[in-house]
Amino acid sequence: MDWSPFVAAPLRSIAPYRPGITEEKLRRDLGLSEIFKFSSNEAPLSPSPLVMKAMRDALGQSHRYPDTQDLVDRLSRHQRVPASHLLLGNGSIDLIASLVRACVSPEHNVVLSEFGYCAYPAFVKEQGATVKLAASGRHFGHDVDALLAQVDARTRMMLIDSPTNLSGHALDPARLMDLVERVPAHVLLVLDEAYAEFASDDESAFNAQLPLVHPRVVVTRTFSKAYGLAGLRIGYAVADAGLIDWLNRVRPPFPVNRIGAAGAAAALDDRAHMECIVARVREGRRTLVDALGAMKIPVTDGRANFVLADFGPAAPAVYEGLLARGLITRAMHAYRLPGHLRISVGTADEIGRLVAAIGELKQPVNLTHTTEEDA
């Protein structure tokens, strides 16, 4: 049956979000026993014993709706922001969707970077509003002047990911402050900092407090990346308390589950585990960049837990070749970059397997192509 006449009109121009292939799917499809996933920018380590215990303890209360105040209070102390400025979500993406739903109407536009996170445009279109794309800067990062040039009287929001989902490049503090100070008063600036903890510690503490001084700035963060809890779906927004009051009107009841909230609260107390993930990622990213560089594969080395590699015309063959060996990377069609693969940083063993497999594939698929430096 054709459902398109049935659904709300704005949905007709939206393509569904396609998540990366899961280990479970590849196991089912190819019958492989050993599968390694480098496609969704998850952490290389599983949850710590402290987090596992907190979740087990919470399981027994699963017949009760969750009370998430303990997590909010701990986050408040941890980020040094009042609890009234915090809102929890089912992942940070849930909060970004709510922000757009609460603030953007059909007469508005939302300014995004050309290579900003590919999940954003659907939220804007769902509101019947317009997306205005600013050209990205070097290494697919954000260009502050280009972003501001797109702002007009109808702009309600500017939504940027820093570090970005695509290349991991982050706005440096000076450029971010320049943007914050120049964004006109009628525009809400949403700063998606899903990968903040992988950048420098000082910066992350600073940006979480930005909304206290600049009420038209919202910062979103997540437990999915550096805290290694992607499967629990816990994110949070730091925003002006008045805006949170409005957001609460579009939120579904109980968006965050009891087990996830308990796990996230325990993770905040287990700083050593988070720091271990961050340290391993930084080390692994260096190994990956060096190994790909040695194979003359141009690679964009950002400040998150992945790298973006340019395989040129060989990319589809490399992607398929890796998949056949149980190694899942992410093709970048959603960003109109068919020659690129994004590779999350795994454990040292996983990186070793991936690099060896790329080395094996390199000759038959004639990987090497002309780089900027060669040209």
Ligand SMILES: Cc1ncc(COP(=O)(O)O)c(C=O)c1O
């Ligand atoms: C830039 C960016 N923002 C948000 C998200 C979603 O994170 P969460 O798991 O908190 O919903 C991702 C996930 O990859 C991301 O890359």
